[in-house]
Amino acid sequence: xxxxxxxxxxxxxxxxxxxxxxxxxxxxxxxxxxxxxxxxxxxxxxxxxxxxxxxxxxxxxxxxxxxxxxxxxxxxxxxxxxxxxxxxxxxxxxxxxxxxxxxxxxxxxxxxxxxxxxxxxxxxxxxxxxxxxxxxxxxxxxxxxxxxxxxxxxxxxxxxxxxxxxxxxxxxxxxxxxxxxxxxxxxxxxxxxxxxxxxxxxxxxxxxxxxxxxxxxxxxx
Ligand SMILES: Cc1cc2nc3c(=O)[nH]c(=O)nc-3n(C[C@H](O)[C@H](O)[C@H](O)COP(=O)(O)OP(=O)(O)OC[C@H]3O[C@@H](n4cnc5c(N)ncnc54)[C@H](O)[C@@H]3O)c2cc1C
Numbered sequence: 001x002x003x004x005x006x007x008x009x010x011x012x013x014x015x016x017x018x019x020x021x022x023x024x025x026x027x028x029x030x031x032x033x034x035x036x037x038x039x040x041x042x043x044x045x046x047x048x049x050x051x052x053x054x055x056x057x058x059x060x061x062x063x064x065x066x067x068x069x070x071x072x073x074x075x076x077x078x079x080x081x082x083x084x085x086x087x088x089x090x091x092x093x094x095x096x097x098x099x100x101x102x103x104x105x106x107x108x109x110x111x112x113x114x115x116x117x118x119x120x121x122x123x124x125x126x127x128x129x130x131x132x133x134x135x136x137x138x139x140x141x142x143x144x145x146x147x148x149x150x151x152x153x154x155x156x157x158x159x160x161x162x163x164x165x166x167x168x169x170x171x172x173x174x175x176x177x178x179x180x181x182x183x184x185x186x187x188x189x190x191x192x193x194x195x196x197x198x199x200x201x202x203x204x205x206x207x208x209x210x211x212x213x214x215x216x217x218x219x220x221x
Contacts, residue, residue, distance in 0.1 A: 001059045001159065009161035010109050021163040022038075030084055030106040030163060031056050033218035035132055039063060040081040042072045045086070054082070055127025059158040061108060062124035067152045075154055082108045082156060087186040093170035094179045100166065102185060108161040112154040124153045135210025172218040189218055 004022045005011070013020045019220060021027075036221075037054045050071045053064045062080065065072045084106045091100040115121050127136045143151070172184050192214050195207045 005161055005163065007017045007162065008109075008160050011107070011160055013162065013164065016134045016164070016166075019164045019166050021165055023132050024158075026104075026163045026165070027158065027161050028056070028219060030086065030104050031061070031158075032083045032131075032164075033086060033104070035217070037061075037063075037084045037196075038081050039071060039075065040083070041071050041074045042078055043070055045089045048074075053128050053132050054084075055124060055129070055131045056158075057123060057127050061125075061156045061158060062127050063112065063154045063156065064125060064128055066154055067150055069152065072152045072154060076114055079109060079111055080156065082178050087188055088167070089185045091166075091170045091185050092183055094176040094183050096174075098170050098172050099169075100170065102166050102168070102187075104163075104165045106161060106163050108156060108158060110156050112161055115153040120155070121148065121151075125151070126153065133211075134214065135208070139210065141207060157183045192216070 001024060003024050005024055005027060007013075007022075025135075031054070035053065036051055038049050039052050040049045042048070048071055052063060052065065063072070063075070063082075086104045087101060087106065091098075091102055091103040093099050116126055125143065126137045169185060172183065195211055197205075197207070
């Protein structure tokens, strides 16, 4: 895929265009810093937006769920829109109008493909698992044939995508800068907490390093 995101009619920004990012690496950075996305699909003529996990391999996003999930079934027959959003801070301005948020977000449009090849299904599921809990795929019992049969795996190309990001202080009206009102950014940071052992856990088991030492979620380059 080209290093730049090529805008289509759907992915051309109309508002706050200066916040658009065209580097494909920025898209990857946003996807690789998140753990969940929102899958938007039209079900019976009505929009439905489902929070769900995802994984990325190259220029393909993998989604999964129960074979009975309506959102996934409908995603196979219709265009979908997937978003990943990171809220980085609340932008506090001198006027209420100019309050804003600092964020990084990506939107992907396309038609999902049902993954039927067993190797690709496993690779997609592994990518999903690694996004949510890096290291777990190799540390726990692998999926059984029955579990795999109950799982739908969809692939969505990252061909048609847009990225938008806001950083920095508020942009107030010139005449408002003299007002005696505090302005700035209240950053929002996401940290992993202390692992909480399952009460059923054998006391002899220590928290594995890949869980105890999990890296923080990333940011834009
Ligand atoms: C956490 C968060 C909170 C926000 N709160 C507000 C708010 O309260 N009010 C508000 O007006 N806006 C808010 N935004 C910005 C909002 O997401 C849209 O970018 C903005 O409203 C423009 O919408 P539009 O309908 O004019 O889209 P258009 O500019 O017409 O969208 C055209 C295309 O641009 C791309 N695009 C648009 N927005 C985004 C995006 N955020 N990320 C990636 N691609 C995008 C898509 O491909 C879309 O199809 C927020 C964004 C985030 C991440």
